[in-house]
Amino acid sequence: MKILTGDVIRANLPAQWRLMNRIVRARFLTGDFATGIRFVDAVAEAAETADHHPDIDLRYLHVDLALVSHSAGGVTQRDLDMAETISGIAARLGVSAAPERLTEIEIALDSVRAESIAPFWAAVLDGDIGRVQGSAEFFSSYGGTVTENTGQVPPLWFQLTEQHETPRQRFHLDVWVPDDQAQARVERAVKAGGTVVDTSHAPSFTVLEDKQGNRACICTSGDS
Structure with a gap:
């Protein structure tokens, strides 16, 4: 699908x-x-009927769900349809949503030639290179992702950078939040002692720095 x-x-x-x-x-x-069990059971039944299955994380007080069409390499109409179905199930069960509580951590590694080290990190993490997005051409132009196979480890993103000598910070955290939560997260970090270093790529990402110079990015899908 498209x-x-x-x-x-x-x-x-x-x-x-x-x-x-x-x-x-x-x-x-x-x-x-x-x-939570009743909700997950109903979602599972709907997913079987549609032959399209979300990732489900059941916790004591909440359930997290994620949808993407792995065979297509991105989000398709099937994902939107399943999201609509799941929202309907939640409404019938009287279950509310909390999109403001969504966060995803991605580990980012600055690299001049991502393709030269991606196989190593795929082996270390027991993962796949570019499962959702990535190809040889994509790696050489933009970087790429290693996603491990058990769902227990955050994805590793290779952030292309210019040639530089070590030591220099190589790893940083990309903190993904909903588009409408990014500014509040940035403001909270600044109030806690952080500094905004770069907003030139906002809303895609805003670079923050702690008092010792360590950096993190607050990322959104706002321009994709």
Whole structure:
């Protein structure tokens, strides 16, 4: 199926869902474990019927869900349809959503030639190179991603950079948040002692720095 653009996704996503790092995500506040089980059971039945299955993380008080069409390499109409179905299930069960609580951590590694080290990190993490997005051409132009296979480790993103001598900070955190939560997250970090270093790529990402010079990026899908 056709991969949808960010604008199309945001225009058609149910209100409970957000586009984050090329995946649509939602957090539903079930309030107790028994309600969470009923919710997950209903979602699983709908997913089987549609033959399209979300990633589900069941916790005591909430359920996190993620949708992406792995075979297509991005978000498609099937994901939007399943998101709509899941939102309907939540409404029937009286389960509310909390999109403001969504966060995803991505580890970023500055690299001059990502393709030369990606196989090593794929082996270390027992993962795949560019499972959702990435190819030889993509790596050489933009970087790429290693995603491990168990869902226990954040993805590793290779951030292309200019040639430089070590030592220099190589790893940093990309903190993905919903588009409408980014500014509040930046302001909270500044109030906690951080400094805004670069906003030239906002809303895609804003670079922050702590008092010792360590950096992190608050990232959104706002321009994709």
